[in-house]
Structures are given as structure tokens and as C-alpha cells.
Amino acid sequence: xxxxxxxxxxxxxxxxxxxxxxxxxxxxxxxxxxxxxxxxxxxxxxxxxxxxxxxxxxxxxxxxxxxxxxxxxxxxxxxxxxxxxxxxxxxxxxxxxxxxxxxxxxxxxxxxxxxxxxxxxxxxxxxxxxxxxxxxxxxxxxxxxxxxxxxx
Amino acid sequence: xxxxxxxxxxxxxxxxxxxxxxxxxxxxxxxxxxxxxxxxxxxxxxxxxxxxxxxxxxxxxxxxxxxxxxxxxxxxxxxxxxxx
Numbered sequence: 001x002x003x004x005x006x007x008x009x010x011x012x013x014x015x016x017x018x019x020x021x022x023x024x025x026x027x028x029x030x031x032x033x034x035x036x037x038x039x040x041x042x043x044x045x046x047x048x049x050x051x052x053x054x055x056x057x058x059x060x061x062x063x064x065x066x067x068x069x070x071x072x073x074x075x076x077x078x079x080x081x082x083x084x085x086x087x088x089x090x091x092x093x094x095x096x097x098x099x100x101x102x103x104x105x106x107x108x109x110x111x112x113x114x115x116x117x118x119x120x121x122x123x124x125x126x127x128x129x130x131x132x133x134x135x136x137x138x139x140x141x142x143x144x145x146x147x148x149x150x151x152x
Numbered sequence: 153x154x155x156x157x158x159x160x161x162x163x164x165x166x167x168x169x170x171x172x173x174x175x176x177x178x179x180x181x182x183x184x185x186x187x188x189x190x191x192x193x194x195x196x197x198x199x200x201x202x203x204x205x206x207x208x209x210x211x212x213x214x215x216x217x218x219x220x221x222x223x224x225x226x227x228x229x230x231x232x233x234x235x236x
Contacts, residue, residue, distance in 0.1 A: 015189040020200045043201050055217060057225035065203050071193070118196045120189040146206060148196050150175060152188060 015152075017119045017128070018071035019082040021089065021143070023102075025111035028064025032109070036101045039089055042069040071118075079119050083134040086115065091137050099140050106142065113143035123152045166213035173209040183214055190233040198227035 020042075023033050030044035045051035045061040052059040068089065070082040091097045106113060115138050119127055127149040138145055169183050170176045176195060181188040198218050199208065204226070211219045216229040 015187075016193050018193075020197075022200060022203075024203050052227075054225060054228045054231060055215075059202070059225055059227070061203075062224075063203050065201070067201055069197060069200070071197065116196070116200055118193065120192050148192075148206060150189075150192055152178075 013122050014077040014079075014125060014128075015120045015122060017077050017079040017082060017117075018069060018074070019079065019086055019118070020067060020069045020071075020116045021086045021113070022068075022116070023066040023106070023111050023113050024063055025106075025109055026063050027109040028066060028111055029109070030064070030066050032105055033066040033102075036098050036105065037089055039068065041066050042072075043067045079117055079128045080131050080134075083115075083117070083131060087134055087137040090141060099137075102141060113138075113141055114146060115143050116146045116148060119147075119149045121149075121151045125151055127151075166215040166217055168211055169214050170212040171209065173207045176212060180212060184212075184216060184229055186229070186233050191229060194227070194229045194232035197232045198229075202226040 026047050028046065030041065030046065034040065034044070043051060044066040045064065047061055047064045049061050050058040051061055068086070070085050074082050074085045076082065090102070091099060102113070105111065117130065121127065130145060130147070135145070170180045176191055178188050181191040184191060195210070195218070199206065199210070202220065204210070204220060209221045210226070212229065217225065218227045218229060220226050
């Protein structure tokens with residue numbers, strides 16, 4: 001294979017992909033979401049909490065957020081692998097589904113749920129499809145899916 | 153020996169290199185010295201974590217600081233673009 005064609009293949013690769021699951025609302029109590037899902041979030045805070053120190057600045061929550069990102073816990077550039085991880089958190093295979101409990105909590109505390117899919121590819125790369133299993137699980141949860149796809 | 157007193161060094165004021173709701177350009181990544189995919193990764197994480205929407209505007213400074221439309225500090229590109 002020539003040097004030129006090798007570079008062409010490399011440029012069409014996925015450079016990064018991950019997904020996030022987020023619950024938010026002014027009355028959100030992070031421990032309630034953690035208690036249902038049995039997994040620690042990447043970041044969680046109540047409305048008004050200082051949740052991060054950055055360059056000497058305090059970052060304060062404008063609303064409550066429970067946020068799980070697969071970026072550092074799923075070692076894959078395939079978006080489907082990241083979505084499979086999130087669906088397994090919400091609806092674990094062979095165990096009780098958390099969706100009903102989450103929907104009850106969302107209704108009681110006025111929370112919203114959403115899922116974001118981040119994908120970045122080299123020039124000419126084709127963006128991925130959202131697998132049906134993910135669309136199904138997140139629809140049952142009542143979580144909107146947001147796509148953030150981009151290329152060089 | 154030069155005995156002239158030097159003026160006190162002024163801290164550099166960060167310069168705005170991006171402002172708006174759209175995705176930051178390659179020029180912003182070049183100014184920060186990181187690949188654009190790392191810049192986009194960091195912006196996505198900062199927005200999601202801060203309960204900002206995809207179309208919410210942000211301001212990026214040349215020291216990596218990110219502020220929302222209200223001028224509130226919401227993150228740092230260098231912290232959030234570190235290797236996975």
C-alpha cells in the first residue's frame with residue numbers, strides 16, 4: 001500500500017466517540033439517582049452547589065445535574081459500545097429494569113433526562129447510526145437523544 | 153550593571169478567541185495548540201456537565217477558559233481535553 005493511500009485510510013477513522021446520560025432539574029437530589037442506578041456519576045450536584053474548582057474559579061450549578069460520561073470508562077471508538085454501556089446501566093441484562101423507578105423519580109421531582117452522542121471523525125469519515133436497542137431503551141426512559149457529530 | 157528599575161510585570165489578560173453557539177473552528181484549536189477533535193470533545197463535556205444546550209453560546213479565551221453567555225466560568229479546555 002502506498003504512503004498516500006495509508007494516509008487516506010487513517011483520515012477516515014473515528015477520532016473520538018462517547019455518550020453521556022444526564023438527569024437534571026432544580027429539585028434533583030443526586031443520591032436518589034445514584035441509589036436507583038447503583039453507579040457513581042461522573043459529576044453530580046444540587047442546584048446552587050459548587051461542583052468544580054477551575055483556575056481558581058468556583059463553578060456553581062445553575063440547576064441540579066446527575067451526569068454520567070462514558071468517555072473515560074469505555075475504551076472504544078465505536079459509539080455503539082458507549083451506548084451499550086449506558087443502556088446496561090439503565091436496563092441491566094438479566095436484572096431488574098431501573099426505568100420505572102427512574103420515571104417515578106423524574107415525575108415526582110420534576111426531572112428531565114437526556115442522552116448525548118458525541119462522535120468526531122477524520123475528513124471523509126461516515127457518521128454512525130444510533131442502534132435500535134439504544135433508541136428503544138432511551139425512549140422508554142423518556143430521554144431525548146442529542147447528536148453532536150463532526151469531522152475534520 | 154544595569155541599575156534601571158524594571159516596571160512591574162502585568163499579568164496577561166486572556167483574549168477572546170471564540171464567542172457564539174456554533175462549533176469552534178480549527179483556528180481556535182490551533183491557537184490553543186490542540187487538535188480540533190480534542191477541542192470539540194472538551195466543549196461537549198463542558199456543555200453537558202454545565203447543563204448547557206448544544207446551541208447555547210460560550211466564550212473561549214486563549215488561556216483555555218470557557219464562560220457561558222452570562223459570563224460565568226464553566227470550564228477549561230485544557231482540563232477537559234486531556235488524554236482519555
